Amino acid sequence: MQKILIIDDTKNIRLMLTKCLELEGYHVTTANDGKEALELFKKEKFDLAFLDIKLPEIRGTEVLKRIRDMGIITPVIIITAYGTVKNAVDCTNMGAIAYLQKPFTAEKIKTVLKELNFKLNSESGLSSIDRYIVQIEELIDNSLFHDALIQLKKAVSLDPANPKIQLLFSKAYKAIGNEEYSEKFYQAYQIFSK
Numbered sequence: 001m002q003k004i005l006i007i008d009d010t011k012n013i014r015l016m017l018t019k020c021l022e023l024e025g026y027h028v029t030t031a032n033d034g035k036e037a038l039e040l041f042k043k044e045k046f047d048l049a050f051l052d053i054k055l056p057e058i059r060g061t062e063v064l065k066r067i068r069d070m071g072i073i074t075p076v077i078i079i080t081a082y083g084t085v086k087n088a089v090d091c092t093n094m095g096a097i098a099y100l101q102k103p104f105t106a107e108k109i110k111t112v113l114k115e116l117n118f119k120l121n122s123e124s125g126l127s128s129i130d131r132y133i134v135q136i137e138e139l140i141d142n143s144l145f146h147d148a149l150i151q152l153k154k155a156v157s158l159d160p161a162n163p164k165i166q167l168l169f170s171k172a173y174k175a176i177g178n179e180e181y182s183e184k185f186y187q188a189y190q191i192f193s194k
Contacts, residue, residue, distance in 0.1 A: 002047040006030045007037040007063065008079065009055050013102070017050055020106045024113060034058030041067050046074045048116075050100075053080040064096065068147075071154045073131050077112065079104075129159045136168050145175045163192040 004026045006017045018028045029044070031037040034055045040046075053060040064076055081102040098112055132155040139148035149172050156165050166189035174182035 003027045003029065003044070005037065005040060005044075005046040005049040005074075007034065007049065007055065007060065008052040009033055010052070013052070013079070016106065017109065020109045021113075024110065034060065034063040037063050038066060041070070041072055041074070049074050049076045050079050051076050051096075053078060069150065071132075071151070073135055075116070077116075129155060129162060129165075132158070133162075133164055133168070140168065140171055140175070143175070145172045148172045149176075161192050163189050166192055 002025075004021050006014050006021075006028060007030075008014050008017070009032055014030045014032075018030060021028050026048075029040060029046070031040055035058055037049075037051070038058070051060045051063060055063070058066075060078065060080075064078075067074065067076075075097045077098040077100055078096045079100045079102060098116060100108070100112060132151060136148050136151050136155065139145075139151065148168070152165060152169050152172060156162070156169070159165060166185050169185035170182045170189060173179075173185060
């Protein structure tokens with residue numbers, strides 16, 4: 001049974017999402033704020049998270065940033081009543097997979113889950129290192145080279161001889177103008193590709 005974390009400070013939203021998701025067969029855990037959510041992410045692995053942007057103490061965007069910095073690659077659906085293009089872009093750049101505007105209905109949740117089901121299922125066959133690589137490629141595609149390097153350092157600790165990681169290091173360093181490191185990682189890529 002897939003586990004979903006709902007992070008929202010509004011009780012009615014948590015209840016509606018919980019009921020809707022449980023009826024769809026998911027195991028649901030909830031958090032009232034960002035601090036509680038971060039503690040839950042440290043203790044448990046979730047298959048999906050619904051994250052409100054406007055939370056007390058720690059904003060949702062900060063929660064998303066912190067879990068990514070911890071190497072947690074749980075797919076995240078952002079939920080908000082304050083939808084702006086900037087928020088959508090920022091959250092997408094940090095790896096959010098969908099952006100859901102409040103108010104929403106149970107039918108809208110089901111539709112989003114159906115749309116994402118293909119995406120989640122297509123990625124579920126990937127190993128954790130492959131999921132890292134997918135995320136890192138997205139960061140590089142979005143010109144977030146420093147963020148990509150942070151994630152690459154975590155990925156290389158899991159699989160130091162992975163040629164794809166070496167190639168992504170080379171691309172990221174080249175993009176920020178460090179030709180020397182770019183060349184070293186490209187040479188490593190060639191060695192590990194053999």
